[in-house]
Amino acid sequence: MQGVTDPDSIWSAEQAAAASADFAELHAAHGGVLWVAFDPQLARCGLYFWRDEQLRELTPPGFSVRSRVYEYGGGACCATEHGVAFVNERDQQIYHLPMPEMVGAASAAISPDPQRFAAQAQYRTAAPANNEPQALTAGVNCRYGDLCFVPAWQALLAVEESHEADAVVHRLVRIGLTGKREVLVEGADFYAAPVTDPTGQRLAWIEWDRPHQPWVATRLCRRESGERTRVLSGEAGDRSLQQPRFDALGRLWVLSDRSGWWQPECVDDDARRDAAPCDHAPAPWQLGGRSYLPLAHDELLLTRFEQGTGVLVGARGAAQVVRTNDLAGNAVGTPVAPYVERRLAEGFTRFRSLAADNEHFYCIAGAPDRLPAVLAIRRSDGTVRILAGGEQPLPEEQRSRPRPFSCAVAEGERSHGFFYSCVANVERPPLVIFLHGGPTSACYPVFDPRIAFWTLRGFAVLDLNYRGSSGYGRDYRLRLAAQWGELEVQDIRAAIDALARDGRIDPRRVFVRGGSAGGFSALRALVELPQLRGGASLYGVSDPLALRRLTHKFEADYLDWLIGDPQQDAERYRRRTPVLQAARIKVPVIFFQGGLDAVVVPSQTESMVEALRQGGLPVEYHLFADERHGFRQAANLAEALRAEHAFFQRLS
Secondary structure (H helix, E strand, O other): OOOOOOHHHOOOHHHHHHOOOEEEEEEEEOOEEEEEEEEOOOOEEEEEEEEOOEEEEOOOOOOOEOOOOOOOOEOOEEEOOOEEEEEEOOOOOEEEEEOOOOOOOOOOOOOOOHHHHHHHOEEEOOOOOOOOOEEOOOOOOEEEEEEEEEOOOOEEEEEEEEEOOOOEEEEEEEEEOOOOEEEEEEOOOEEEEEEEOOOOOEEEEEEEOOOOOOOOOOEEEEEEOOOOOEEEEOOOOOOOEEEEEEOOOOOEEEEEOOOOOOEEEEOOOOOEEOOOOOEOOOOOOOEOOOOEEEEOOOEEEEEEEEOOEEEEEEEEEOOEEEEEEOOOOOEEEEEEEOEEEEEEOEOEOEEEEEEEOOOEEEEEEEEOOEEEEEEEEEOOOOOEEEEEEOOOOOOHHHOOOOEEEEEEEEOOEEEEEEEEOOOOOOOOOOEEEEEOOOOOOOOOOOOOHHHHHHHOOOOEEEEEEOOOOOOOOHHHHHHHOOOOOOHHHHHHHHHHHHHHHOOOOOOOOEEEEEEOHHHHHHHHHHHHOOOOOEEEEEOOOOOHHHHHHHOOHHHOOHHHHHOOOOOOOHHHHHHHOHHHOHHHOOOOEEEEEEOOOOOOOHHHHHHHHHHHHHOOOOEEEEEEOOOOOOOOOHHHHHHHHHHHHHHHHHHO
16 A cells, blocks of 8 residues: 555654643643643643743642543642642542742743744643642542632532442532531532532532433532522423533523533523524533633633534623514513624634633644644733644644545435545545544544554545534434444445545545444444445444443443333344344454453453454454553553554555
């Protein structure tokens, strides 16, 4: 197969693995910016603080900042009045770390040039030994996440997950900076996003119960001091709500999909704000999401997905009264808030963890040509500065840019994604289809070091947001109900046909690959689509019922929603279980598995491998003894990428 000459000298598997570093948990605090950074070389999440053009790691030795509430975590740190509170990955307890004095002089002028600005930032050593963290909790069987500091209380709000003898119980708790714990709310199956108004007198949160997932049906609740809890929205189970926020005036906001899209709404006034018909958040797999901020003077900072591509917008407006008719035909006044929008940080295509201070907006951003970056955006004129990350690892001529992809899949329906042509000028190259996990999740048009690896080696890539992905509205997101294992396979077939008709790929050399839920979809495609040339499953689900027996509380009912009731829909499960349909797979498959994986246990993957081998198929199986569900160690990531490429290359 024709590709770039000596691609390892340009972008090796080791470089691709090292480029999987990322940021999370960004906060504007203490006159600077606080965030968490994942280092794949150390497989550790460190705590960093930027101020006065200096970047300093605060992580105490032996600590890693990561929550495992609901297994997916989120909200693992927050700033306090004089320090930072964080969840330690190893024991899942909350610690408080006083802020050390920053090294260096007062703030200097900051260069507006992103490359120069990033180079100016100086890394410092970790906090000194006399700045030891103080443990605030000691619950051996408890985990914590979604941390929020309440200045009026001088205490933390958190989601607590208690692994008790006969159940896993979730609560909202207050944790004082001296370690005093108080249960505030309990009784629902799940909680998220606790927040108070500026006075600390009103508490709001999101809750939901089994069998729902948070992207299907949740409730917005509020409790005022001395009063009972009120359900403000979602009691009928007909909408998903997330990210409640109080603004400076004490008004409560929330993202609601009652209109068909996750859009910001102000609960405490009657004004109807015209938001764009787009999702303003991804599916809430993790706690602590911040994809919009209500600011002073009726201003909003928000991000949204326009056909899967993220944009960042500053919006300002004031309510106006528009004359309309009520149901009886009488003229009435309806307050409407038209917003004047200003697009920010154009050129970046995904935005997370929004924050703001008086001078700047901050966010974690991705772009097609850069690694993830921490951005500071000057509020007065929109000037963008890169505080960390944002490197451009490949020049334009060695990098394939994502092109929006859409094709018809059924009457009135389309499937979406992003297509990457191979870097070399190859006519009808082989295609690798990337299938994201979740499955209620999404892929984004940002630099992916794995995709760059493939496109430099003569492969085209389709990153597919099949029906059921998030970012395209509620109806699209819920399409996988009872359809998982069928619908995305139809979308894969339609995508191959569309790309082949356009002459962009060789339909005889198409491969599918995916991790976790994406691995299940890849295996289902290999069962149903004989035109595929091969596939890869990374810790993929091959036995849904086995997964259902072992899965955690957060996803305990997810498979029932995705496929059906195991008793009533037993035949449907049989048809969609890859290990039971292994005899229908006629092409080689490569498998990657973590030895410590408690979600898709090694025996599940090994049963699938053995079933295929009994059919005489060429099968490879790579077991990484010290990995869990989702590989994190750079050496293992590189080895898996090299093996997968070699496997597909032999088949091409």
